[in-house]
Amino acid sequence: MRIIATALLLAMAGLFVVSRHFLGLHPAWGYVRAFSEAAMVGGLADWFAVTALFRRPLGLPIPHTAIIPENKDRIADTMAVFLQENFLTPQVVARRLSGMNAAAAAGAFLSDPQGGEGRLREGAANLFADVLESLDQEKLGGIAKNALRTQLEKWQxxxxxxxxxxxxxxxxxxxxxxxxxxxxxxxxxxxxxxxxxxxxxxxxxxxxxxxxxxxxxxxxxxxxxxxxxxxxxxxxxxxxxxxxxxxxxxxxxxxxxDPQMRDRVERMKVEILANPAFGQWLDALWERGRTRLLAMVREPEGVLAGQLGDSLAELGRALETDKRLQILVNRFARRTLVGVSSRYGTQIVRLVSETVRRWDARTVTDRIEGAVGRDLQFIRVNGTLVGGLVGVAIHTVDIWL
Known part of the structure; x- marks a missing residue:
């Protein structure tokens, strides 16, 4: 799309040169010249605007250009605040889940793992794997291990x-x-x-x-x-x-x-949790779990094969047909997700913010431009054509007045 937009701009420049050469032959060439001239202005203006988002046009230190690289950290913080205020508040999570039958949806997915959702499942699995690999593993693992340790400390x-x-x-x-x-x-x-x-x-x-x-x-x-x-x-x-x-x-x-026996067991639990060997075991458990999870999401079809697939399909059919089971699962899912958003929402968005902050400016620019760049190049094309039409309109008004 960048090549098309640039080629259209160059075509307008060539048309402008040709129209100037034949301007005296016929009045129509005046319209052609007005169209091409205004189209060049519109195309250049939109090229400057689009380029200024991601880099400095022609490498010139023009103020208020290279907006995304220069404001990378502010974008990360704004993104984190947006996620927290619009997605990770307990009220928002509870409201979004109130009318959702997650149990039935999960049952339909599990009972027919080879259905029409295959491409969607594969895409979602790859996206989840990419996100999991791009996040800071030390901090992400720290959140998971701290959450597990906190639950064990509360556990009687x-x-x-x-x-x-x-x-x-x-x-x-x-x-x-x-x-x-x-x-x-x-x-x-x-x-x-x-x-x-x-x-x-x-x-x-x-x-x-x-x-x-x-x-x-x-x-x-x-x-x-x-x-x-x-x-x-x-x-x-x-x-x-x-x-x-x-x-x-x-x-x-x-x-x-027996209160004394319970206190004795509780002290033993605290000593085990404080032991460095338990911390090493948690580290190994997290790494094995993360590796296994990545392998599973990278090959979702393989996970649903064989005896495991049959068991999951049977579970899916139960989730689809058993209303009481659906109520229990949906209630558990709502409470769990609301609790997660309440306890760890700030840590999750901070993880997103810090991850984006650690990316270099080139990485941020390339990823955002790769996501929306095609539409931005359409802006250049539209600016060129609309500018030309405006030029024709102005030329017409100038002639008739």
Whole structure:
């Protein structure tokens, strides 16, 4: 479009030269000259206006030119304020989501992943991937990790663990775990039998060693332990098994109802969250998640293939048909997005602003010009043609008056 607009301007200049040469041959050439002359003025004026947005015309230091590169930081701040005031306020988010059935839309998408939305899904996935890659990964990861850490700090771990353990005991799901632990204890005892025998021999007195009773004592102890563990696994009502179950039931009760136990678990949680190893684990978790997410959005069709695709399709059909499920999902989506906009709206727009600020002026200019440059070149074309028509009108009025 830049070539077309420039070629049209040059054509008007050539037409102006030709019309001047033949001006005396016929009055019509006066109209041609007026058209071409005014068209050159209009085309040059619009060329200057369009060029001044992105760079200095002809490299001259003319005031109020190269507007976008010179005001890059102000544009970033204005963009951030615009996003926050028009998109990321809780009121706006709640109003936009109030009439939206996100659950049904998600269900329709999941139940027919190969439908007509394929191109839209692919374009949206690539756009999301480009945005995710262009943002500051350190700051974006910091927001995600801080949000996760904040939620974990607010999370009451003890009642959750107690309820999970109580439910597992009520359903009998703890028995395989107990049996596996007992078998593991037996295997550990067998692997360390020589160590146990050596400990018994070392602690036996001289008389026992002289009479070889220490060996019999070691055999008796080991046989008793093996028998105890074997009976605990085989006999359902074995006293040791019962004591383990009673201990687990008491632990589940204390986790939910005992303030001291809850405080102890809470202190352990705080210590874990403050441990540098947990921070390293969060870093690795974020990087793996970001890499996986990029791979997924770059190949949306691959994600929806195979067993995962079948499961998602089944979920989609449930979301489309189950009204109660739709109400629950839509309510959760509204609350979640409103909460995100309320808590992290400022951080999100600051992330956008700082990302644009870090771009160099050439990058900002190229991206904006690439997005709207075609329409701006149409302005040059229109300015050339409209200027010519205005020139003809002025010439006509000048002749008849």
């Amino acid at each position: 771990v003890s009642p959750l663990l107690g309820n999970l353990l109580g439910a597992a005991i009520a359903d009998g799901r703890h028995m395989p775990v107990i049996e596996a632990l007992i078998r593991r204890a037996a295997m550990t005892l067998e692997d360390n039998e020589d160590v146990i025998r050596a400990m018994i021999h070392d602690r036996a007195n001289t008389l026992l060693r002289w009479t070889k009773l220490d060996e019999r004592l070691a055999n008796a102890i080991l046989d008793g332990l093996y028998k105890l563990l074997a009976e605990t696994v085989v006999v359902p009502d074995h006293p040791l098994r019962r004591r383990i179950e009673d201990g687990l039931e008491q632990l589940a009760h204390d986790l939910v109802h």
